[in-house]
Amino acid sequence: MSRTPDFRDLVGEDLPAGERERLQHVHDLLVAAGPPPELSPELEHAPDVGGSARLLPRRRRGAVLLLAAALAAAAFGGGFLTGAVTHRGAAKPVALVVSMHGTAAAPNALASIRLENVDSAGNWPMDFTVTGLPKLPRGGYYELYLTRHGHIGAACGVFNVHGGKTTVSLNAPYNLRRYDGWVVTRHLPGRPEISGRPLLTT
Structure with a gap:
């Protein structure tokens, strides 16, 4: 099994501190998410779950592409390109992976949503x-x-x-085609006015 490439080997030592920190977050999420699965038959026409694309500066774009390519190569060497993710000892087919980024209220936050296949009751476990x-x-x-x-x-x-990387199992028991994005908010006792302010978005 090939080892996961070292972050410093991928991006070098000449990046500014802020850019290095952001790429480190991306590296950690890519390692946690694993390789992209094959498209599920249920998502031949995938729902629009939001997100937009923009070009990165050339140097950052090159570093991100290098990072993604190296991680994909490591995953292939380990035999993980199977269209499923192993979690708690069970294989769970993944239908779609959605990325999220922090807003101005949480600029260093990043997240990924790994949607499993919809079940017969209309649940989308994730x-x-x-x-x-x-x-x-x-x-x-x-x-x-x-x-x-x-x-x-x-x-x-x-x-x-807990302040580091956290993975939880959630569920979306809805028709996803009715929605076009995702957000994360926070709730604090006695502070209802902040509950509608997104911290992460697609």
Whole structure:
């Protein structure tokens, strides 16, 4: 089995501190997410779950592409390109992976949503992995929502973090084609005014 490439070997030593920190977050999430699976038959026409693309500066774009290519090569060498992810000893086919990035309220936060195949009852189980969010005080929690036209539409579950990387199992029992994005918000006791401010978005 090939080892996961060392982050410093991939990006070198000449990056600014801020850029290095962001790429380190990307590296950690890519390692946690694993290789991309084959498209599920249920998603021959995949739902639009939001997100937009923009070109990165040439140097950063090159570093990210190099990082992704090296991780894919390591995964292939380990025999993991099977279209499924192993979690707690069971193979779980993945239908879609959605990436999220931090807003101005949490600029260093990153997350990925690994949607499993929809079940017969209409549930979309998912593994949600997040890094860069602080641990909240007692009684506080984070919540993942689906959005439509920039407005919160449906709740997909709550979670807490310990300040590092956190992975939790959540669920979206909805028709995803009715929504066009995802956000994460936080809830704090006595601070209802902040519950609608996104910390992460697609």
